Amino acid sequence: MKNLLKITVLLVLAFAIDSCLAGKFMSNYALTPEPHGVDDIARTRHKADSLLPGSTAWYDSLRALGTLKDTTIMGYRNFRVHACYVPAADPARANGTAIVVHGYGDNHLVFLYLVRMYRDKFNYNVLFPDLQYHGYSEGDHIQMGWNDRHDLVKWIDVAHGIFQDDFMVLHGVSMGAAAVMMTSGEPLPEYVRCFVEDCGYASVVMQFNNNRKQSFAMVPPDVLQSASLVTKKKYGWGFWEASSMAQLQNCDRPMLFIHGDADDFVPFSHLQLNYDAKVNGYKEKWVAEGAVHANAYAKYPEEYEHRVWEFLRTVHNMVKLGM
Numbered sequence: 001m002k003n004l005l006k007i008t009v010l011l012v013l014a015f016a017i018d019s020c021l022a023g024k025f026m027s028n029y030a031l032t033p034e035p036h037g038v039d040d041i042a043r044t045r046h047k048a049d050s051l052l053p054g055s056t057a058w059y060d061s062l063r064a065l066g067t068l069k070d071t072t073i074m075g076y077r078n079f080r081v082h083a084c085y086v087p088a089a090d091p092a093r094a095n096g097t098a099i100v101v102h103g104y105g106d107n108h109l110v111f112l113y114l115v116r117m118y119r120d121k122f123n124y125n126v127l128f129p130d131l132q133y134h135g136y137s138e139g140d141h142i143q144m145g146w147n148d149r150h151d152l153v154k155w156i157d158v159a160h161g162i163f164q165d166d167f168m169v170l171h172g173v174s175m176g177a178a179a180v181m182m183t184s185g186e187p188l189p190e191y192v193r194c195f196v197e198d199c200g201y202a203s204v205v206m207q208f209n210n211n212r213k214q215s216f217a218m219v220p221p222d223v224l225q226s227a228s229l230v231t232k233k234k235y236g237w238g239f240w241e242a243s244s245m246a247q248l249q250n251c252d253r254p255m256l257f258i259h260g261d262a263d264d265f266v267p268f269s270h271l272q273l274n275y276d277a278k279v280n281g282y283k284e285k286w287v288a289e290g291a292v293h294a295n296a297y298a299k300y301p302e303e304y305e306h307r308v309w310e311f312l313r314t315v316h317n318m319v320k321l322g323m
Helices: 002-017 019-031 037-051 055-065 112-121 148-163 175-184 204-215 222-235 244-248 269-277 301-320
Strands: 069-074 080-086 097-101 125-129 168-173 192-198 255-260 283-288
Touching: 019 204, 019 222, 037 055, 037 112, 055 112, 069 148, 080 148, 097 112, 097 148, 097 175, 112 125, 112 168, 112 301, 125 148, 148 168, 148 175, 168 175, 168 301, 175 192, 175 244, 192 301, 204 222, 244 269, 255 269, 255 301, 269 283, 283 301
Parallel strands: 097 125, 097 168, 168 192, 192 255, 255 283
Antiparallel strands: 069 080, 080 125
């Protein structure tokens, strides 16, 4: 709390002296936090087990057997990016392939509960990447899902090359959900059949403004414009262009939207904004009552699995009918 107060005071002083300096601080604070990457693996292993006990033991056992493997590709802006992949529990009868995308400050380990759900319960092949600046991937900043979409398009091709099936789902949580929604608006192969987004934000600027109000209430919203300009100059993108809603307008494939109604980190209102932005194609939404941010599975594991499974089954039937 003392550190947060010091940061707030420093930020207010910086803004009073020079809004550009404040913008630089905000950009660095949001996009280049420490620790990150390999230095943060130990914390995220503990987090994975807190979300579903035994997750890392399961992961380690598959790795020891040689069932779970690593791969790397050259990603956006020529940074090397990493992913793990694992075949379905019964590969000969696999129902498809899932790409599971983690959230802000996490890595491929954190959402092992989803990897286990898809592999062990749904019999899907799974690829689960580290986004840039996370886990074993390179990168000079967190891309908030926006330019991560370019890497996800590449991972789609990689996963298809490994598993060679014709049904793929992308499933992301928090920033990973925003990355999935942003990817959904890109031109994609036909075998990408559907998407699941869990508590993703409607746009980066809306999310950062909410974070500003929660942590830096004394700082005026104008600082976001300055921070966006700094980010644009340094990394080539700005906060206002990074919009899940804009990309969803270009998505015509099925999507399941999930959000807890007690979420104040990515406000619950973002669910309806995202849902309404998808104007073409089949869509469903599930409100997880009483769930805080990224808590829907932990609060309702059986219902979460049931909702996702039934959505996938619906999409499989649509594919069979040529819809």
